[in-house]
Amino acid sequence: MTLPRETVEARLAAFREACVQKRLRLTHQRMEVFRALASSEEHPDVESIHRVVRKRIPTISPDTIYRNLKLLAEHGLVSVAGMSADRLRFDANMGPHHHFVCVKCGRIRDFTSRELEHIAFPAEARAFGAPCSMHLEVKGVCSACQKGRKP
Numbered sequence: 001m002t003l004p005r006e007t008v009e010a011r012l013a014a015f016r017e018a019c020v021q022k023r024l025r026l027t028h029q030r031m032e033v034f035r036a037l038a039s040s041e042e043h044p045d046v047e048s049i050h051r052v053v054r055k056r057i058p059t060i061s062p063d064t065i066y067r068n069l070k071l072l073a074e075h076g077l078v079s080v081a082g083m084s085a086d087r088l089r090f091d092a093n094m095g096p097h098h099h100f101v102c103v104k105c106g107r108i109r110d111f112t113s114r115e116l117e118h119i120a121f122p123a124e125a126r127a128f129g130a131p132c133s134m135h136l137e138v139k140g141v142c143s144a145c146q147k148g149r150k151p
């Protein structure tokens with residue numbers, strides 16, 4: 001599944017800007033790794049990103065991809081969406097959003113919710129420190145899996 005071109009362009013523009021601000025060198029490799037992640041709404045793992053980036057940079061290794069993603073995550077330019085099938089999944093959507101995780105195929109889909117925006121941080125969470133964001137993970141069986149289709 002591909003995202004609308006404007007969404008991808010906006011993510012790339014924000015990424016370039018953030019790299020300049022954080023004085024992070026914008027190498028060709030790094031740009032292609034981010035582009036592959038930003039063009040997907042599948043919350044891909046390293047292997048899936050490698051399959052895409054390899055088309056543009058045939059010599060790149062999964063390890064290089066992993067190191068780039070780890071660095072970008074450390075700088076808050078991408079986030080780790082969680083694990084599925086023991087693999088780390090990455091997310092280029094840095095806006096506030098929540099996830100629907102399919103327990104059958106492992107797909108992670110983004111959603112936003114007006115109702116959830118208005119939920120206050122629980123006192124039990126505030127007891128541990130100062131909260132800054134809240135993320136909800138809804139688990140279930142996606143509609144493709146319900147219909148017995150391959151997503």
Ligand SMILES: [Zn+2]
Binds near residue numbers: 107142143
């Ligand atoms: Zn599914």
Ligand SMILES: [Zn+2]
Binds near residue numbers: 081091093098110
């Ligand atoms: Zn996401």
